[in-house]
Amino acid sequence: MVPVATQASAKTLTSEMLAGTGTQVIIANTFHLHLKPGEAVVAKSRGLHKFMNWRRPIMTDSGGFQIFSLGFGRDLNVGKILKYFEGRPSANLKVAEGRQPNSIKILETGVFFKSPIDGREIFIGPRESIAIQEKLGADIMFAFDECTPPTATRAYIEASLARTHRWAQTSLNSRTGKQALFGIVQGSRFKPLRELSARLINRLGFDGFGIGGDLGSSKNSMQKILDWTLPLLDEAKPRHLLGIGSLEDIPRIIAAGIDTFDCTIPTHYARRGIAFTSAGRLNLASAIFLNDQKALDPRCQCPTCLGYRRTYISHLIRAREITGLVLLTQHNLFYFNQFVATLRERIKKGIL
Amino acid sequence: MVPVATQASAKTLTSEMLAGTGTQVIIANTFHLHLKPGEAVVAKSRGLHKFMNWRRPIMTDSGGFQIFSLGFGRDLNVGKILKYFEGRPSANLKVAEGRQPNSIKILETGVFFKSPIDGREIFIGPRESIAIQEKLGADIMFAFDECTPPTATRAYIEASLARTHRWAQTSLNSRTGKQALFGIVQGSRFKPLRELSARLINRLGFDGFGIGGDLGSSKNSMQKILDWTLPLLDEAKPRHLLGIGSLEDIPRIIAAGIDTFDCTIPTHYARRGIAFTSAGRLNLASAIFLNDQKALDPRCQCPTCLGYRRTYISHLIRAREITGLVLLTQHNLFYFNQFVATLRERIKKGIL
Numbered sequence: 001m002v003p004v005a006t007q008a009s010a011k012t013l014t015s016e017m018l019a020g021t022g023t024q025v026i027i028a029n030t031f032h033l034h035l036k037p038g039e040a041v042v043a044k045s046r047g048l049h050k051f052m053n054w055r056r057p058i059m060t061d062s063g064g065f066q067i068f069s070l071g072f073g074r075d076l077n078v079g080k081i082l083k084y085f086e087g088r089p090s091a092n093l094k095v096a097e098g099r100q101p102n103s104i105k106i107l108e109t110g111v112f113f114k115s116p117i118d119g120r121e122i123f124i125g126p127r128e129s130i131a132i133q134e135k136l137g138a139d140i141m142f143a144f145d146e147c148t149p150p151t152a153t154r155a156y157i158e159a160s161l162a163r164t165h166r167w168a169q170t171s172l173n174s175r176t177g178k179q180a181l182f183g184i185v186q187g188s189r190f191k192p193l194r195e196l197s198a199r200l201i202n203r204l205g206f207d208g209f210g211i212g213g214d215l216g217s218s219k220n221s222m223q224k225i226l227d228w229t230l231p232l233l234d235e236a237k238p239r240h241l242l243g244i245g246s247l248e249d250i251p252r253i254i255a256a257g258i259d260t261f262d263c264t265i266p267t268h269y270a271r272r273g274i275a276f277t278s279a280g281r282l283n284l285a286s287a288i289f290l291n292d293q294k295a296l297d298p299r300c301q302c303p304t305c306l307g308y309r310r311t312y313i314s315h316l317i318r319a320r321e322i323t324g325l326v327l328l329t330q331h332n333l334f335y336f337n338q339f340v341a342t343l344r345e346r347i348k349k350g351i352l
Numbered sequence: 353m354v355p356v357a358t359q360a361s362a363k364t365l366t367s368e369m370l371a372g373t374g375t376q377v378i379i380a381n382t383f384h385l386h387l388k389p390g391e392a393v394v395a396k397s398r399g400l401h402k403f404m405n406w407r408r409p410i411m412t413d414s415g416g417f418q419i420f421s422l423g424f425g426r427d428l429n430v431g432k433i434l435k436y437f438e439g440r441p442s443a444n445l446k447v448a449e450g451r452q453p454n455s456i457k458i459l460e461t462g463v464f465f466k467s468p469i470d471g472r473e474i475f476i477g478p479r480e481s482i483a484i485q486e487k488l489g490a491d492i493m494f495a496f497d498e499c500t501p502p503t504a505t506r507a508y509i510e511a512s513l514a515r516t517h518r519w520a521q522t523s524l525n526s527r528t529g530k531q532a533l534f535g536i537v538q539g540s541r542f543k544p545l546r547e548l549s550a551r552l553i554n555r556l557g558f559d560g561f562g563i564g565g566d567l568g569s570s571k572n573s574m575q576k577i578l579d580w581t582l583p584l585l586d587e588a589k590p591r592h593l594l595g596i597g598s599l600e601d602i603p604r605i606i607a608a609g610i611d612t613f614d615c616t617i618p619t620h621y622a623r624r625g626i627a628f629t630s631a632g633r634l635n636l637a638s639a640i641f642l643n644d645q646k647a648l649d650p651r652c653q654c655p656t657c658l659g660y661r662r663t664y665i666s667h668l669i670r671a672r673e674i675t676g677l678v679l680l681t682q683h684n685l686f687y688f689n690q691f692v693a694t695l696r697e698r699i700k701k702g703i704l
Contacts, residue, residue, distance in 0.1 A: 007667075007668075009671075012678065013675060013678075014678060015659065036671045037666075041667065045645065052660075053659040291393060303366075303368065307367065308404075312360070312404055315389040316359075318388060318389070319361075319388045322364045323364060323365060325674065326366060330366075
């Protein structure tokens with residue numbers, strides 16, 4: 001489980017606390033760090049490790065996800081996308097070949113973004129992404145790719161995928177140092193496209209693989225996509241699933257052959273007052289917990305559960321104290337790491 | 353130096369981190385904890401120590417400061433009060449005998465407050481304050497008092513002081529357990545009233561003393577008030593100065609004979625991006641620090657300065673990451689504690 005440190009911080013925690021959650025690898029965001037503080041600032045600290053005081057491995061994504069999140073993802077809001085999957089698509093959701101999102105512009109050589117900070121134009125293509133990632137100095141970089149929207153037509157995805165494959169080669173050619181570089185398999189919900197992408201990315205000589213993009217509308221379709229893709233990738237190289245990792249997903253994706261995955265769920269939910277426990281999710285903002293003398297999870301050995309009880313954490317969340325978010329983030333990351341550690345043990349014993 | 357944990361949390365820090373800053377005692381707020389989560393909730397954890405996982409001493413103030421902050425302090429905003437001290441008083445700032453603030457009502461037996469949360473009426477007098485503080489279970493409680501506004505007339509202060517003295521006796525009479533109880537000396541800027549108050553509070557048999565209220569408009573007047581007051585208090589008992597403690601004040605108030613003092617400066621400024629260092633205050637939001645590879649204070653041995661540099665903390669503050677506030681709070685508290693520890697050493701060596 002790879003916690004997300006978008007802006008070079010696992011939100012609310014110091015790096016010491018993050019290490020204390022059993023975290024082995026983190027993933028930072030190339031696009032956001034390019035904006036703030038800029039890769040030149042990080043390079044002056046000789047990379048992210050020294051910059052943020054984190055001695056364990058670091059990944060940086062390529063910025064490709066922002067083509068979706070600041071592009072079609074912004075145009076087509078989530079509610080509309082859900083309706084689409086319920087079989088009530090509105091015509092203007094269709095993303096067909098040649099169409100561009102409102103706020104960014106996708107070209108053969110890369111993408112013009114508008115800075116969410118000051119609106120200035122930012123161009124990132126595979127060359128730029130790798131140059132930024134090399135300055136950020138992570139152990140594992142990702143190739144620049146387009147993450148396509150779930151409402152894209154097959155024709156759009158075919159064109160995008162061909163471009164993503166050219167970008168993959170350019171990403172590889174742009175690398176100048178010794179950092180590992182993972183290629184990303186795209187192809188959306190179409191079996192032939194996923195197979196094509198897996199075969200091609202596998203051939204290019206990356207150090208490992210990312211499975212990215214739209215994984216379909218159901219758990220079932222995610223499973224199918226992994227089953228189509230993973231057998232075509234060199235078994236000796238690590239496979240990372242990008243941006244997935246609910247507690248329900250984790251056993252399935254590991255069983256399918258995924259080695260690592262990043263997700264914002266433990267940290268994101270912590271900041272909304274939610275704890276993950278062996279008895280399910282707890283919403284600490286609820287007054288029920290004000291008089292609850294148990295640890296968040298009585299079986300958990302994290303610093304939060306060893307020192308604090310639900311009554312106090314519930315008080316902190318209800319009183320809008322930042323310390324409450326810190327304690328919940330610490331617990332949730334520990335809980336997810338422990339959850340995965342247990343699966344690892346089961347794999348070693350041959351029972352998964 | 354007593355950090356302020358208004359709502360039973362030194363804002364942004366866990367109790368382990370707070371202990372790591374060298375903090376020996378904290379002060380929590382009776383009024384705010386009465387509102388949230390309520391003393392009954394804290395009592396179910398057998399007091400604040402277990403509730404917040406803090407094994408060192410705890411003080412609770414009496415709620416008397418809120419008579420000012422939610423009363424005249426709210427009516428007379430700070431800008432107006434400053435004009436008053438510049439010799440341009442506006443007539444409606446004068447607080448004369450019999451006048452009541454807009455939002456609370458001060459009676460002989462206590463004060464009707466309006467809850468800042470839901471507007472409901474809350475009555476706290478000396479009996480209620482001690483009952484709440486006993487349930488909160490701090491090591492040191494304070495007697496219920498009125499903190500008078502700086503714009504009060506002598507007649508107002510005389511009437512208030514007589515009431516505060518009656519409340520002091522009632523506070524003492526209301527105590528049922530073994531917690532220490534400190535009496536508070538009031539009397540504003542008037543020498544005869546401060547002396548009267550010190551003599552009377554000294555006689556009542558408290559375990560220690562607080563010096564409270566309006567300490568005048570200048571450093572000089574604070575010094576005078578301490579010089580009038582402290583010689584009249586039993587030297588064998590601890591003296592606490594309420595709500596004062598800039599780095600400039602600290603050597604002066606300690607030299608005057610103050611043993612402990614609480615102040616929000618280190619934590620409050622941290623949350624606004626300010627670090628206190630041996631080279632003065634630094635505003636980490638400034639882009640100057642983005643390329644500064646030094647620790648916040650190169651001479652400081654706190655966990656923040658040992659692990660992180662200005663470049664990273666500046667990035668975190670500019671990127672609005674909570675982790676930045678955590679790191680600054682940790683440093684500022686350590687820095688203040690260290691500052692006071694150095695003064696303590698000098699006192700032991702006889703050079704202060």
